[in-house]
Amino acid sequence: MENISNPNNQKSIIIIGGGPAGIACAIQLKRYDIPVLLIEKSEIGGLLFNANFVENYLGFPDGISGEDIVRRIQVHYNKNEIETRFVNVVSLEYIENKFIIRTTKGKYYSEIVVIASGTKPKLFDNKKIPDAIIEKLFYEVKHISNVQNKTIGIIGAGDAAFDYAINLSKNNKMIIFNKNKTIKCLPLLFRRSQNSKNITYLEDRKLIRLSESEKRIRANFIFFNKDENYLLDYIIFAIGREPELDFLNSSVIDCYDELLKNKKLFVIGDVKNGITRQASIAAGDGVKTAMIINDLLGEKDGIPHEEYRK
Ligand SMILES: Cc1cc2nc3c(=O)[nH]c(=O)nc-3n(C[C@H](O)[C@H](O)[C@H](O)COP(=O)(O)OP(=O)(O)OC[C@H]3O[C@@H](n4cnc5c(N)ncnc54)[C@H](O)[C@@H]3O)c2cc1C
Numbered sequence: 001m002e003n004i005s006n007p008n009n010q011k012s013i014i015i016i017g018g019g020p021a022g023i024a025c026a027i028q029l030k031r032y033d034i035p036v037l038l039i040e041k042s043e044i045g046g047l048l049f050n051a052n053f054v055e056n057y058l059g060f061p062d063g064i065s066g067e068d069i070v071r072r073i074q075v076h077y078n079k080n081e082i083e084t085r086f087v088n089v090v091s092l093e094y095i096e097n098k099f100i101i102r103t104t105k106g107k108y109y110s111e112i113v114v115i116a117s118g119t120k121p122k123l124f125d126n127k128k129i130p131d132a133i134i135e136k137l138f139y140e141v142k143h144i145s146n147v148q149n150k151t152i153g154i155i156g157a158g159d160a161a162f163d164y165a166i167n168l169s170k171n172n173k174m175i176i177f178n179k180n181k182t183i184k185c186l187p188l189l190f191r192r193s194q195n196s197k198n199i200t201y202l203e204d205r206k207l208i209r210l211s212e213s214e215k216r217i218r219a220n221f222i223f224f225n226k227d228e229n230y231l232l233d234y235i236i237f238a239i240g241r242e243p244e245l246d247f248l249n250s251s252v253i254d255c256y257d258e259l260l261k262n263k264k265l266f267v268i269g270d271v272k273n274g275i276t277r278q279a280s281i282a283a284g285d286g287v288k289t290a291m292i293i294n295d296l297l298g299e300k301d302g303i304p305h306e307e308y309r310k
Contacts (some may be wrong), residue, residue, distance in 0.1 A: 006026040019046020021269025022116030024286030045070035052167035119241035156238030
């Protein structure tokens, strides 16, 4: 079990999450020569990997796929040789003026922690889902981005729902099921979905039951008081996301505002950005936070800036 608790490592800034927010923060800290450890449970790049086509990130006038921009971000990140652990943070505690970051493979200590853990999907109430189809249900597109000639249902009507449908419609038949009549996505995404012969958009369908049929998913919906059903190979739920903060221990929750105010704890990117969740905003948060930390360390208890960085 790895246990980094020596004084030098206590001086490292620890970043939880390797999406655009955490990466931008780590790279900027590195530019200041401030020791940083980034902890990521999956792979560097975060949620952006799921984006079909990113058209609002500066520097890509013709747009770029989520996968391609993430590959570029990974090259950029790796070039900076930032200390990284690929483990899940299970608990963040604050005890005797220090953070304890417990992971699946040991614990770390730090005086300053940056939470850049993004969001987690809101789950479909799965009490009645048969085991046989659970492995055909997803909340992100990246897990089935290579499938072909399938019929895939998307539950939701926001940007992510339409983005997933457009992405997978290159090789599959897609059906978007909206439980309301209101569409909450960018007009351009809706237009693109309408122009695809492989995408069917259905309104007023409320999902009520999932079962197995012919080794596929039988999805039952209520439509104008009638039961309607569809046979699908996979379903992607895009029914909203919420902050990924499950690892916060009560010792942090109890003094959360104070830790933020005293600049011991920073929370950046999608995890705190509500409806304004975008990669460029997350990256901006990361750079800004690193600059604030740099400023902070320069003033720390009269310790000269350069000394603290050793
Ligand atoms: C379909 C889709 C399309 C999109 N299109 C665009 C677009 O065109 N333009 C745009 O700007 N944005 C787009 N976005 C939004 C963009 O992906 C996010 O705004 C951005 O990724 C947020 O960055 P972040 O670093 O805050 O969080 P995330 O990217 O979510 O990164 C958080 C990271 O933290 C890690 N993590 C979480 N919990 C833990 C833990 N306990 N321990 C260790 N690691 C942990 C996660 O594994 C993840 O890698 C899109 C999103 C989706 C879903």
